[in-house]
Amino acid sequence: MADDLAPRNPDFERAVRESFAKQTFMTTLGAALERVEPGAVDVAVPFSEALCQQNGYLHAGVLASVADSACGYAALTLAAPGQDVLAVEFKINLMRPARGARFVARAKVLRAGRTLTVSRADVFGDGEELIATMLSTVIAR
Amino acid sequence: MADDLAPRNPDFERAVRESFAKQTFMTTLGAALERVEPGAVDVAVPFSEALCQQNGYLHAGVLASVADSACGYAALTLAAPGQDVLAVEFKINLMRPARGARFVARAKVLRAGRTLTVSRADVFGDGEELIATMLSTVIAR
C-alpha cells in the first residue's frame, strides 16, 4: 500500500485547500477542512438547526455531504498536479442518530489507481462515537 | 407488489408533508416536496450558487440529500399511522455532472416490509436527463 500513498503532487495540501474553498456547499453547511495528509482528509461540521431532519438530528444528507467531500479530497491528495477528482458513487451506512455538537468525517484512501480511487470515511460524533461510514469511488481527470 | 403499495395511513399525504416541513435542511437547500402518492414521492431542488462543488456544479451531497429525503418519504407514504422512518443506508451513482437549473429526485418504493422499506430514486436534471440514481433502505419505528 505504501506506493499508493506517496503524493505525486508535492503541493497537494494547497491543491486540496484551494479546491475545498471553492465548494460553496461546504460553506453553506459551515463545514471546515481540517487534517490534510497524503491519503487522509478530515472534514468537520458543527451541529446547526438549519441542517436537521424531522426529529432535530443532523440530516443524513449532511453527513453524506461532508463524508463525500472528505473522500474526494483524500483522493486528491494523491492525484497528479493539475488533476481534479469527481465522485462516481458512494454508499453510506447510518448507524446512530446524528445527535451531538460536532461531527467529523475522517476519510482514508484504500486504493489509489491511475483512474479510480476508493476511499472510506468514518463519521464520528461527540466523544468519537461512530455515527456513519462511507465507501466512495472517485475518478481523476 | 400491489399489496405492498396500499397505504395503511389514509392521511399519509398530510403525514409526509408535515414531516418534510420539519426538515430544516430541506428548507436550507431550497428543496420542495412535489408529488406525494402511495409509494412515490418527488423532491425538487433548484440550482443555487450556494450549493456547488469546486466546478460550479451542484454538489453530489445535495443530490444525495434530496434523493434520501424522497426515498424516506416514499416509504412513509406506506407506513402505519404514527410511524416514523429513518434512513439505514443508501448508495448513489452519479452519472452526469449536475448542470442545469433544476433537479428532481423521483423516489419509488420497491419493497415495503414491516420493518424495512427499500426505495429507488432517480435524479433528473433539465430535460429529464438522468443525473444520478439511489438505492435506499429505511427502517420504520
Add this chain to the structure above:
Amino acid sequence: MADDLAPRNPDFERAVRESFAKQTFMTTLGAALERVEPGAVDVAVPFSEALCQQNGYLHAGVLASVADSACGYAALTLAAPGQDVLAVEFKINLMRPARGARFVARAKVLRAGRTLTVSRADVFGDGEELIATMLSTVIAR
C-alpha cells in the same frame, strides 16, 4: 440516452457470449446467458441444493454473482470492439427470501461512458417476483 445505447461493436452479441462462456464460475452455478441486446442482458440460474444458505434459500452471493455478470455483460454490449469490462463495485438489496425454482437477473445500462458504465439489475424469482436489485459500476479497458 439513445446515443449511449448504440452498440459500437456490431458483433457485440458474439463478444458477450464468448466471454460469458469463459466464466467458469457461471458454469459452476449452472447459470445461463439468455437475452443479449444493446444495453440489456439477462442471466438465469436455477435453484440448486448446492447453492443455498442456512435456511435452504439460494445464497445472497449467488444472486449477487449472476446480477454482477449480467451488469458487466450489459456494459460489454456497448463497449468498443476488443474492449473488456471489469467490475469496479456493486451494491445489492435483498428484498425477499430467494425461494423458487429459477431466478433471472435482468440488467440494463443506465449510463454508458467512455470509461465507466453504470447498470442496474433486478433479480426476479418465480412469477416475476422481485427478489433483489443491484447497482453496478464497471470499467472498460
Add this chain to the structure above:
Amino acid sequence: MADDLAPRNPDFERAVRESFAKQTFMTTLGAALERVEPGAVDVAVPFSEALCQQNGYLHAGVLASVADSACGYAALTLAAPGQDVLAVEFKINLMRPARGARFVARAKVLRAGRTLTVSRADVFGDGEELIATMLSTVIAR
C-alpha cells in the same frame, strides 16, 4: 463500542459453526470458516479454476459471497441465542484483480443493534494484499 460487542449467546461459536456448515454454497465454493470471535469472523476461499471470470481471476461474485457470509456470521456472534440473521443489503468495492492462491474475508461488526447489524469485511489475497472491501447490513429475527 464495548457494549455492542459483548456476546449475548455464550455458545455463539457453536451457533456460527453449525449455521455455516448448513450453507451448501460455502461448501460448493470450497470456503472455510476460520476465526470466530465476538464481532469478528474470517472466511477463506482457495483459488479454483471452477470459480473464475473471463480472465482467469476469481469472479467478483465469489469474493462477494465469502465476504457476505463473513459479515453475516460476524453479526451472528453477537445475536441472542436462537436468533438467525439474514442479509438486507451489501456493497462491495473491487480494488485489485483477484489473483492469488487464497483469499480471506475478514469481517468485523461496526454496529450491533437490536434489529440491524452493520459489518465491514476486507478481502485479502496472498501477502495480505487488500483486494476488496464490503459494507453489509443484516437483520436478526
